Amino acid sequence: MHDETDGPRLSRRAVLGLGGGLAAAGVVAGLGVGRATATAPGPAVASTGTGTYPFTGVHQAGIVTPAQDRLYLAAFDLTTTSRDELVELLRRWTTIAARLTQGLSAGPFGPASGPYDAPPDDTGEAADLPPAGLTITFGLGRSMFVGTPGPDGTPGEDRFGLADRLPDGLVALPHFAADDLDPARSDGDLVVQACADDPQVAVHAIRNLSRAAFGSATIRWTQLGYGRTSSTSTAQRTPRNLFGFKDGTANVKAEETDALDEHVWVPASAGWLAGGSYLVARRIRMRIETWDRTSLREQENLVGRTKGEGAPLSGGTEFTEPDFTAQGRGGAPLIAVDSHVRLAHPSSHDGARMLRRGYNFTDGNDALGRLDAGLFFVAFVRDPRTHYIPVQAALSRDDVLMEYLTHTGSGLFAVPPGVPDGSLVTGADGTPVTTADSPFVGQQLFA
Numbered sequence: 001m002h003d004e005t006d007g008p009r010l011s012r013r014a015v016l017g018l019g020g021g022l023a024a025a026g027v028v029a030g031l032g033v034g035r036a037t038a039t040a041p042g043p044a045v046a047s048t049g050t051g052t053y054p055f056t057g058v059h060q061a062g063i064v065t066p067a068q069d070r071l072y073l074a075a076f077d078l079t080t081t082s083r084d085e086l087v088e089l090l091r092r093w094t095t096i097a098a099r100l101t102q103g104l105s106a107g108p109f110g111p112a113s114g115p116y117d118a119p120p121d122d123t124g125e126a127a128d129l130p131p132a133g134l135t136i137t138f139g140l141g142r143s144m145f146v147g148t149p150g151p152d153g154t155p156g157e158d159r160f161g162l163a164d165r166l167p168d169g170l171v172a173l174p175h176f177a178a179d180d181l182d183p184a185r186s187d188g189d190l191v192v193q194a195c196a197d198d199p200q201v202a203v204h205a206i207r208n209l210s211r212a213a214f215g216s217a218t219i220r221w222t223q224l225g226y227g228r229t230s231s232t233s234t235a236q237r238t239p240r241n242l243f244g245f246k247d248g249t250a251n252v253k254a255e256e257t258d259a260l261d262e263h264v265w266v267p268a269s270a271g272w273l274a275g276g277s278y279l280v281a282r283r284i285r286m287r288i289e290t291w292d293r294t295s296l297r298e299q300e301n302l303v304g305r306t307k308g309e310g311a312p313l314s315g316g317t318e319f320t321e322p323d324f325t326a327q328g329r330g331g332a333p334l335i336a337v338d339s340h341v342r343l344a345h346p347s348s349h350d351g352a353r354m355l356r357r358g359y360n361f362t363d364g365n366d367a368l369g370r371l372d373a374g375l376f377f378v379a380f381v382r383d384p385r386t387h388y389i390p391v392q393a394a395l396s397r398d399d400v401l402m403e404y405l406t407h408t409g410s411g412l413f414a415v416p417p418g419v420p421d422g423s424l425v426t427g428a429d430g431t432p433v434t435t436a437d438s439p440f441v442g443q444q445l446f447a
């Protein structure tokens with residue numbers, strides 16, 4: 001497992017061989033390019049102290065890799081209508097992501113070594129920071145394929161000739177009861193999820209990707225998150241959400257490879273998206289001031305688990321399966337029929353599970369002094385039609401916890417598979433570069 005206790009960390013400068021020499025080599029990036037094998041990121045190298053996760057692989061990183069402590073997620077709108085420019089953007093983004101996640105600068109020169117009369121090819125604020133386990137995960141929104149329908153229901157525009165490649169699961173999410181969605185915090189043509197154990201590293205990643213998108217795409221909305229609200233590995237302790245409850249106990253974990261195939265990865269039959277997933281994002285504001293005036297008994301009944309250990313109210317310890325048939329004195333179920341865990345449990349949804357990877361957020365306060373805080377819910381599923389929409393519909397309709405929640409933002413994105421190991425193109429300095437045929441996330445879509 002990657003964590004803060006991993007041995008000595010290398011800063012970007014150290015990884016780069018202290019800038020100068022490698023930056024000089026970067027001048028000739030593009031010369032002598034080759035397919036990266038030796039330089040392709042190897043297995044997770046937490047043990048060597050660099051704190052990096054491989055960028056390449058069958059699946060994109062940032063899904064089953066252990067959830068880091070911080071999130072910066074940005075949704076983008078494309079400003080270009082050129083398919084070639086879209087491909088170029090994805091190529092540039094892929095190279096930058098491959099570099100940043102391995103502790104390199106965004107471009108081959110770095111923040112302080114490029115031509116003196118040009119803006120640096122990296123903004124610099126992460127120059128002396130370790131890679132902090134950065135992962136960057138790309139997703140594609142429905143509007144990229146079919147545009148945005150008009151208010152009168154007129155169909156959107158197929159700007160890139162991709163309408164017939166729309167994945168079946170990339171549906172327009174229905175309106176759920178108690179949704180109060182802000183369009184300025186919802187949807188988008190593209191999404192980039194940057195997760196790291198240092199917020200500055202995650203912000204640096206999005207900033208440099210946004211910079212590289214200049215002229216092709218602009219940021220539509222962003223969300224900062226802290227204090228992951230899920231574990232994605234059995235080696236991680238279960239964190240707590242802002243209601244103070246352990247969150248992520250029953251999550252799908254990286255070690256459950258059969259469950260990942262069944263519930264998270266898009267199957268081979270799904271064409272270009274095979275090996276990918278779908279990312280659901282929901283910005284959920286929590287009425288924490290009201291919650292804090294609620295008795296412990298009521299809080300536990302709303303959730304269906306104990307607040308201290310996170311054990312189901314039917315008994316046992318944190319990882320004991322809830323027993324929904326268990327009754328207390330008087331015959332009432334120990335886990336209420338309208339409790340959160342009962343309504344979200346796979347047994348209520350034909351066995352459907354999801355890989356949750358959410359974060360807490362606090363975005364200031366409202367005019368009444370109440371915190372604008374909550375849970376930025378992120379989940380990866382194999383098909384939102386079976387693995388998310390029915391669950392959300394049941395929760396929005398019947399979950400007593402909803403009395404304390406308002407969904408204020410929403411997004412659904414198709415997450416392409418990973419860039420294959422050994423396929424990155426490297427420059428003379430051995431680091432990834434963008435060329436006319438360098439690989440990119442989502443390449444299968446354009447094949």
Ligand SMILES: C=CC1=C(C)c2cc3[nH]c(cc4nc(cc5[nH]c(cc1n2)c(C)c5CCC(=O)O)C(CCC(=O)O)=C4C)c(C)c3C=C
Nearest residue numbers: 241245246247248249250251284344345346375377391392
């Ligand atoms: C549509 C999916 C879900 C949303 C939205 C959601 C929001 C949400 N959840 C909590 C707190 C907890 N959730 C817990 C379990 C849990 N939640 C979902 C789904 C959504 N939650 C699932 C599928 C599960 C697992 C159910 C199971 O298999 O037992 C828990 C219990 C601990 C755990 O297993 O993680 C808590 C606590 C909040 C506060 C919230 C919105 C703000």
Ligand SMILES: [Fe+2]
Nearest residue numbers: 247340341344
């Ligand atoms: Fe939940």
